[in-house]
Amino acid sequence: MRRTIFDEDHDAFRESCRTFVDRTLRPHQEKHIGNHELGREVWLELGKQGFLGLNVPEEYGGAGVDDLRFSLILAEELSRLAFAYSSCVGIHTNCVAPYLVDLCTEEQRQRWLPTFCTGELITALAMTEASGGSDLAALKSRAVADGEDWILNGSKTFITNGACADLVLVAARTNPERGAKGITLFAVQADMPGFERGRKLDKVGQPEADTSELFFDDVRVPPGNVIGEVDHGFIYMMQRLVAERIGSAVNNIAHARQILDETLDYVKERKAFGTPIGSFQANKFTLAELQTLAEVTQAYVDQCMVAAVDGTLTAVDAAKAKWWSAQAQNDILDACVQLWGGYGYMNEYRVARAWADARVSKIWAGSNEIMKELIGRDLGL
Ligand SMILES: Cc1cc2nc3c(=O)[nH]c(=O)nc-3n(C[C@H](O)[C@H](O)[C@H](O)COP(=O)(O)OP(=O)(O)OC[C@H]3O[C@@H](n4cnc5c(N)ncnc54)[C@H](O)[C@@H]3O)c2cc1C
Numbered sequence: 001m002r003r004t005i006f007d008e009d010h011d012a013f014r015e016s017c018r019t020f021v022d023r024t025l026r027p028h029q030e031k032h033i034g035n036h037e038l039g040r041e042v043w044l045e046l047g048k049q050g051f052l053g054l055n056v057p058e059e060y061g062g063a064g065v066d067d068l069r070f071s072l073i074l075a076e077e078l079s080r081l082a083f084a085y086s087s088c089v090g091i092h093t094n095c096v097a098p099y100l101v102d103l104c105t106e107e108q109r110q111r112w113l114p115t116f117c118t119g120e121l122i123t124a125l126a127m128t129e130a131s132g133g134s135d136l137a138a139l140k141s142r143a144v145a146d147g148e149d150w151i152l153n154g155s156k157t158f159i160t161n162g163a164c165a166d167l168v169l170v171a172a173r174t175n176p177e178r179g180a181k182g183i184t185l186f187a188v189q190a191d192m193p194g195f196e197r198g199r200k201l202d203k204v205g206q207p208e209a210d211t212s213e214l215f216f217d218d219v220r221v222p223p224g225n226v227i228g229e230v231d232h233g234f235i236y237m238m239q240r241l242v243a244e245r246i247g248s249a250v251n252n253i254a255h256a257r258q259i260l261d262e263t264l265d266y267v268k269e270r271k272a273f274g275t276p277i278g279s280f281q282a283n284k285f286t287l288a289e290l291q292t293l294a295e296v297t298q299a300y301v302d303q304c305m306v307a308a309v310d311g312t313l314t315a316v317d318a319a320k321a322k323w324w325s326a327q328a329q330n331d332i333l334d335a336c337v338q339l340w341g342g343y344g345y346m347n348e349y350r351v352a353r354a355w356a357d358a359r360v361s362k363i364w365a366g367s368n369e370i371m372k373e374l375i376g377r378d379l380g381l
Helices: 008-035 040-048 068-081 083-103 106-118 176-182 233-269 281-309 315-339 341-345 350-362 368-378
Strands: 123-126 142-146 149-160 167-173 183-189 195-200 211-221
Touching: 008 040, 008 068, 008 083, 040 106, 068 083, 068 233, 068 281, 083 106, 083 123, 083 149, 083 233, 083 350, 123 149, 142 167, 149 167, 149 183, 167 211, 167 233, 176 183, 176 233, 183 211, 183 233, 233 281, 233 315, 233 350, 281 315, 315 341, 315 350, 315 368, 341 350
Parallel strands: 123 167
Antiparallel strands: 142 149, 149 211, 167 183, 195 211
């Protein structure tokens, strides 16, 4: 089914994203896998091409594009190469950017956004702690006022871009009495004494992504590094999770559709019993179901994307898009592995990597269970 939510400008932008992926990422993917990170040169090139500041106002070095579709097109094209690329870049462009643009003071914007756009300042968003990620309001990292400064203690885990980030937005408890209403966001700079990174975590998939533990031991954070108002961090995070979740949904389905296309080519070539495996009725029906699932999912995600552009996307609809697309992605990729037979289980095949890369989409940015919890609550249950 033809997608109807893009115009010629979007199509031209998609072409430039594809060129970037083919020239700058694809030839170096094995290096990114080996290093478990993209490397500064990729970030600088992303910045040079103008991809990092799409939704940042022009006066701070961005493109000032008031149309989320451009960021999401970039995310789709990155996902089509490998899920980790859209994860790493998306945290910076789709997750962190809105905090810096919407909540920062003029001085903070001037300080961070120009280098955010060039790729000289890589960012991360640190909410999850070892004691739990789903129940964000229960986080334990603590910041205590010391004169005008704050002294930050605690740790975070599973943080995308954690090892390479120059600036990390950290959620910490500033008012223990007030639960969710006692959490504040702090911008922690890489060179602040007491800020340490743990090892790059050994993940099942997405080897190109750096995912790390972070430790804060008496980190002195000046008042100029508080994001927004003290004790308002939780509501800021909730407000921005809608954009994060539609971003996830877009990546999920783009990733699955790319591998499904590659699998369709494969089943026409690969023979068993003298016949292309795709023409056995069992496989033909499977592929018919997968293609239908992919297109129907895409239609819903596209509608959500349009709603996100005009500001009407609800948290509940974003939750539906996120869990459904994650489930569809995992179902599609699991069936694709089956169709590739033994090769589908070999890491040198894209389908195997994609299958492993995708598993986390049902867990992160709000697990499928948490998404259903939100939807259930909206049903009055
Ligand atoms: C590769 C990767 C990258 C990540 N990147 C980041 C990042 O950049 N920044 C960041 O802050 N976090 C990041 N995360 C963390 C991620 O968001 C959390 O893992 C996620 O929110 C789940 O938290 P948890 O792992 O502590 O699981 P838990 O919260 O312990 O949940 C465990 C299980 O219990 C279920 N569960 C929990 N509560 C309920 C409930 N009420 N009803 C039903 N089931 C429930 C969950 O769905 C899950 O299946 C990343 C994680 C991974 C794996």
